[in-house]
Amino acid sequence: MIEVKDLNKSFGEAHILKGITTTFEKGKTNLIIGQSGSGKTVFLKCLLGLFNYEQGSISYDGKIFAQLSEDKKRDVRADIGMVFQGSALFDSMTIAENVMFPLRMFTKMSKEEMLDRADFVLKRVNLENAHHKFPAEASGGMQKRVAIARAIVNKPKYLFCDEPNSGLDPKTAIVIDNLIQEITDEYQITTVINSHDMNSVMEIGEKIVFLKDGLKAWEGSKETIFRTDNEVVTDFVYSSNLFKKVRKMYLEENQ
Amino acid sequence: MFRKMTKWSVMKELILKDIDDLVIGSIGIVAFISFFVGSVVTIQTALNIDNPLIPKYLVGFATRQSVILEFAPTFISVIMAGKVGSFITSSIGTMRVTEQIDALEVMGINSINYLVFPKFIALSLYPFVISIAMFLGIVGGLVACVYGGYASIDDYIMGIQIDFIPFHIVYAFLKTFLFAFVLATVPAYHGYFMKGGALEVGKASTTSFVWTSVVIILLNYILTQLLLS
Numbered sequence A: 001m002i003e004v005k006d007l008n009k010s011f012g013e014a015h016i017l018k019g020i021t022t023t024f025e026k027g028k029t030n031l032i033i034g035q036s037g038s039g040k041t042v043f044l045k046c047l048l049g050l051f052n053y054e055q056g057s058i059s060y061d062g063k064i065f066a067q068l069s070e071d072k073k074r075d076v077r078a079d080i081g082m083v084f085q086g087s088a089l090f091d092s093m094t095i096a097e098n099v100m101f102p103l104r105m106f107t108k109m110s111k112e113e114m115l116d117r118a119d120f121v122l123k124r125v126n127l128e129n130a131h132h133k134f135p136a137e138a139s140g141g142m143q144k145r146v147a148i149a150r151a152i153v154n155k156p157k158y159l160f161c162d163e164p165n166s167g168l169d170p171k172t173a174i175v176i177d178n179l180i181q182e183i184t185d186e187y188q189i190t191t192v193i194n195s196h197d198m199n200s201v202m203e204i205g206e207k208i209v210f211l212k213d214g215l216k217a218w219e220g221s222k223e224t225i226f227r228t229d230n231e232v233v234t235d236f237v238y239s240s241n242l243f244k245k246v247r248k249m250y251l252e253e254n255q
Numbered sequence B: 001m002f003r004k005m006t007k008w009s010v011m012k013e014l015i016l017k018d019i020d021d022l023v024i025g026s027i028g029i030v031a032f033i034s035f036f037v038g039s040v041v042t043i044q045t046a047l048n049i050d051n052p053l054i055p056k057y058l059v060g061f062a063t064r065q066s067v068i069l070e071f072a073p074t075f076i077s078v079i080m081a082g083k084v085g086s087f088i089t090s091s092i093g094t095m096r097v098t099e100q101i102d103a104l105e106v107m108g109i110n111s112i113n114y115l116v117f118p119k120f121i122a123l124s125l126y127p128f129v130i131s132i133a134m135f136l137g138i139v140g141g142l143v144a145c146v147y148g149g150y151a152s153i154d155d156y157i158m159g160i161q162i163d164f165i166p167f168h169i170v171y172a173f174l175k176t177f178l179f180a181f182v183l184a185t186v187p188a189y190h191g192y193f194m195k196g197g198a199l200e201v202g203k204a205s206t207t208s209f210v211w212t213s214v215v216i217i218l219l220n221y222i223l224t225q226l227l228l229s
Ligand SMILES: Nc1ncnc2c1ncn2[C@@H]1O[C@H](COP(=O)(O)OP(=O)(O)O)[C@@H](O)[C@H]1O
Pocket: A011, A016, A034, A035, A036, A037, A038, A039, A040, A041, A042, A043
């Protein structure tokens, strides 16, 4: 479980995150949603320790990250997997080498053990026979799978994904969303996903934190997001006509 | 750069790859340029001394001096600022804009150590490239001299041996070492700290080339003033 208390982050004069308090639970897919520019990526990078913040605290299973010694911080980092928006695969390495990279850096596994583990996770993300391709030779959907495989290869406790299905066609996007949710459930990972995609919200929004201009405007789940009267949320959710219809049907059905 | 060193087994591979990309990969173009610029220097010198009182061996002497003191260490380094420098900036810059550097940092890897240290080690072999440039520049001069009939082989060889000052070699290699340092740091800095997207990677490479050459030329002036005058 990850607990965030009163998180504040600025870049110079620009106050980006304004006192966010929330928790992300273990074994669940936690979504951070909001418009472009609302601060989702900045929030995620604070969670990852890539950005320092002026105020507030973030704790991983009860350990307040900022108060840990360098060694202990490294231990927490070793338990983190991250899927970047553009996949961020190392383009000088093959797909298999990308997946094995965290193992090479952080474990004492033999070459065979690493290959076995890479095989296993690549199968898990439904990628076979692509080991020797380079990232540039793979489609967007494949790259995303490799990025997920690389993120989970060292059995993380925490998985972060920044807009994991942006740039993918709707069908592939749902496949990727479901894959993340299955993995989260199967390995009981605390997963935090940035998204601005309502499809993702409906597929995998077990917990949803809604950001607007750096403030937490609402929190709930895919079950409650349709029922809320919170205006900023309904504005965002029903910006598309399709979802306006869906909501109407949903409310009629559940009267 | 030295905090949290990358695992040696991984670092070794990175170094070998950078030696291949930065050093071995440059030898061809350096050899080609050195040979022909050496030839041209010889021809120009020969054509400019048609006074019969000036001894023929002067052609070899002048070629040796210009190749060893300036052409190989400085001129080749400016060319390398274009070749090696843009390569370093664009490869690190691409890693920055595609979040590959963030990916390293998230894993708890010291990305500066991972990316820049191997380039330092690889470029410590740079004086080897410059030695090849010196040698081939002088050989190019010899070939042009004999082929064009400006002086005999013996005159030329005598010329390249005359008034030889060992300190000039020290001076040339001292410059080379400093330029190698500049070639690793300035382009890496421009790549590592860049912002933006693919277009900015291109711009950063150009800026990095300009700054690397400016630093090399200015350093060359300062060192020459300090060491030779
Ligand atoms: N490194 C940075 N320096 C300065 N401002 C930044 C930086 N990163 C993000 N911002 C600003 O923070 C705000 C939120 O950005 P971001 O978190 O990327 O939004 P999104 O919700 O689309 O992911 C934007 O106004 C952006 O300009």
